[in-house]
Amino acid sequence: MAPRLGKVTVLSALDDAHLADVTTSEASLRRFLHGLPGVDEVGAEARAAGLSTRSIKTTAKQFAIDLAISMIDLTTLEGQDTPGKVRALCAKALRPDPTDRDVPRVAAVCVYPDLVGVAAEALAGSGVKVASVATGFPSGRTSLAVKEADTREAVAAGADEVDMVIDRGAFLAGHYRQVFDEIATVKQAAGAAHLKVILETGELATYDNVRRASWLAMLAGADFVKTSTGKVSPAATLPVTLVMLEAVRDFRDASGRQVGVKPAGGIRTSKDAIKYLVVVNETAGEDWLDPDWFRIGASSLLNDLLMQRQKLATGRYAGPDYFTLD
Amino acid sequence: MSERLAVKKTYKLAIGGKFPRSESGRSYQVADSAGEFLANAAWASRKDARDAVAAARKAFPGWSGATAYNRGQVLYRVAEVMEGRRAQFVDEVARGEGLARQRAEKAVDEAIDRWVWYAGWADKIAHVVGSSNSVAGPYFDFSVPEPTGVVAVLAPQRSSLLGLVSVLAPAVVSGNTVVLAASYERPLPAITLSEVLATSDVPGGVVNVLTGRVGDTAPALASHMDVNAIDLAGAAGDTEHAHELELAAAENLKRVVRAPGAEPDWTAEPGLERITAHLETKTVWHPVGI
Numbered sequence: 001m002a003p004r005l006g007k008v009t010v011l012s013a014l015d016d017a018h019l020a021d022v023t024t025s026e027a028s029l030r031r032f033l034h035g036l037p038g039v040d041e042v043g044a045e046a047r048a049a050g051l052s053t054r055s056i057k058t059t060a061k062q063f064a065i066d067l068a069i070s071m072i073d074l075t076t077l078e079g080q081d082t083p084g085k086v087r088a089l090c091a092k093a094l095r096p097d098p099t100d101r102d103v104p105r106v107a108a109v110c111v112y113p114d115l116v117g118v119a120a121e122a123l124a125g126s127g128v129k130v131a132s133v134a135t136g137f138p139s140g141r142t143s144l145a146v147k148e149a150d151t152r153e154a155v156a157a158g159a160d161e162v163d164m165v166i167d168r169g170a171f172l173a174g175h176y177r178q179v180f181d182e183i184a185t186v187k188q189a190a191g192a193a194h195l196k197v198i199l200e201t202g203e204l205a206t207y208d209n210v211r212r213a214s215w216l217a218m219l220a221g222a223d224f225v226k227t228s229t230g231k232v233s234p235a236a237t238l239p240v241t242l243v244m245l246e247a248v249r250d251f252r253d254a255s256g257r258q259v260g261v262k263p264a265g266g267i268r269t270s271k272d273a274i275k276y277l278v279v280v281n282e283t284a285g286e287d288w289l290d291p292d293w294f295r296i297g298a299s300s301l302l303n304d305l306l307m308q309r310q311k312l313a314t315g316r317y318a319g320p321d322y323f324t325l326d
Numbered sequence: 327m328s329e330r331l332a333v334k335k336t337y338k339l340a341i342g343g344k345f346p347r348s349e350s351g352r353s354y355q356v357a358d359s360a361g362e363f364l365a366n367a368a369w370a371s372r373k374d375a376r377d378a379v380a381a382a383r384k385a386f387p388g389w390s391g392a393t394a395y396n397r398g399q400v401l402y403r404v405a406e407v408m409e410g411r412r413a414q415f416v417d418e419v420a421r422g423e424g425l426a427r428q429r430a431e432k433a434v435d436e437a438i439d440r441w442v443w444y445a446g447w448a449d450k451i452a453h454v455v456g457s458s459n460s461v462a463g464p465y466f467d468f469s470v471p472e473p474t475g476v477v478a479v480l481a482p483q484r485s486s487l488l489g490l491v492s493v494l495a496p497a498v499v500s501g502n503t504v505v506l507a508a509s510y511e512r513p514l515p516a517i518t519l520s521e522v523l524a525t526s527d528v529p530g531g532v533v534n535v536l537t538g539r540v541g542d543t544a545p546a547l548a549s550h551m552d553v554n555a556i557d558l559a560g561a562a563g564d565t566e567h568a569h570e571l572e573l574a575a576a577e578n579l580k581r582v583v584r585a586p587g588a589e590p591d592w593t594a595e596p597g598l599e600r601i602t603a604h605l606e607t608k609t610v611w612h613p614v615g616i
Contacts, residue, residue, distance in 0.1 A: 316577065317376050319552030 235265025264297025343530015359424025
């Protein structure tokens with residue numbers, strides 16, 4: 001059973017009727033966010049390290065590998081991305097292992113806004129979602145008007161999901177209301193598209209800030225909270241994801257609304273991915289063990305999962321020569 | 327004063343320039359030819375084999391990309407360090423193989439000379455087995471040998487140093503990286519050689535040494551899709567086992583050096599067969615410039 005760090009305090013600070021009141025002013029927002037209990041840093045890291053020693057073998061491993069594949073947001077976010085590369089990535093998303101039809105599809109393909117149209121065309125009707133980063137990714141240092149326009153364009157081009165970045169400068173300066181308003185505005189601009197809010201935990205410095213930023217994003221209407229852009233080191237780590245999973249769990253208890261979590265960046269091996277799944281199961285619970293509520297932002301991870309899958313199926317170790325480069 | 331207690335060694339594996347214990351945590355006792363305890367050695371599992379292949383793959387671009395001259399210099403340096411460890415090698419060969427001191431010394435000398443001989447081939451082999459081809463067109467046309475990739479080598483079970491060098495050196499000299507499964511009963515010279523390699527400019531991962539039952543690691547290596555060639559010298563005389571390994575190796579068309587019916591006389595002139603066995607030939611057509 002996961003230690004429910006600070007849950008009681010969160011709930012007492014927040015009896016349901018007051019959830020809306022929290023966001024009425026800068027002062028009430030600050031009072032609430034700073035009233036959140038601090039994260040026990042040593043405890044969180046020890047808990048994450050402890051959970052990552054779980055041994056997941058045979059059928060459980062098979063299940064975990066397929067689940068992890070179905071949770072991947074297959075991502076390419078590079079300056080050198082071309083329509084051809086995005087199309088190749090989409091083909092891989094639809095059929096990760098061309099030699100094995102039993103391999104599940106990935107959850108989504110994540111690209112820059114200008115390539116959303118290419119991805120949407122390649123994935124049309126497949127059920128694989130198109131996710132687009134937006135709002136001046138990766139730094140988020142543009143005006144609100146530009147962020148809004150960026151979002152609208154991505155959605156108009158066919159994005160089912162929008163991955164926005166928060167203004168970390170404003171957050172760290174304590175301008176919570178500004179960050180809140182930005183998220184709310186982008187949420188509105190995104191319309192029916194799912195909004196993932198990237199906290200860029202590598203720049204937030206403390207777990208307390210991660211917890212605050214998670215709550216802030218959820219209060220402002222985020223459908224997902226996401227750890228990182230992948231452009232800053234450290235990107236996703238287990239303890240950070242643990243803190244965010246606690247936040248979404250407590251938020252659902254307080255508000256009744258379920259929010260998803262997406263670690264992204266630095267998850268490269270099947271072993272890593274399975275560790276994350278264990279932490280999800282033990283922290284937020286089984287409800288989150290679903291591509292609708294937990295995603296993994298990655299690119300090279302998929303090949304490793306496929307190699308592990310082939311090893312389980314054939315008994316022989318697989319080699320990277322037999323999988324596509326990406 | 328009390329009698330000094332002997333320091334009994336527990337050796338480890340050599341993977342990726344480090345000396346880890348077996349992932350399985352197992353080890354086994356190595357005895358000399360008379361059955362006396364010599365040392366404890368790590369008992370590698372197939373996961374160790376997997377890790378060793380990953381380390382070898384990682385080291386391949388650097389080692390194969392180094393100039394032939396540079397590889398040759400590094401391998402000469404290995405021979406120098408082997409020479410410095412001569413007494414230890416002699417002791418291990420004498421006790422492990424049950425040889426008289428003089429014969430053991432001769433075997434070690436031959437092994438070091440064999441290493442030097444192979445080291446010399448590093449920058450010469452391309453000129454012997456490569457060629458500039460005559461073609462009916464305005465092109466230069468070259469055939470150049472290239473290393474095949476990660477090579478699994480099952481070291482001879484009986485000749486623990488000379489036989490070992492005779493299968494290991496020809497694989498690494500041309501730029502391949504190696505996962506070596508050492509002799510089960512006589513692993514100590516292989517372990518000492520791994521220590522020599524670690525202290526003589528050979529990049530980590532170029533030679534990875536697994537000790538333990540060859541039956542545990544060899545099937546994993548033979549069927550591994552990321553291994554490009556396998557030398558079955560260590561399966562000499564065990565045709566059934568060798569046959570199984572050849573079948574497993576067929577899946578990704580590994581180059582296979584077949585197991586002989588009995589372990590050969592390693593003192594014989596080696597020839598170039600074992601070098602060329604782990605090479606592939608690339609032919610390039612190049613338009614003639616004006």
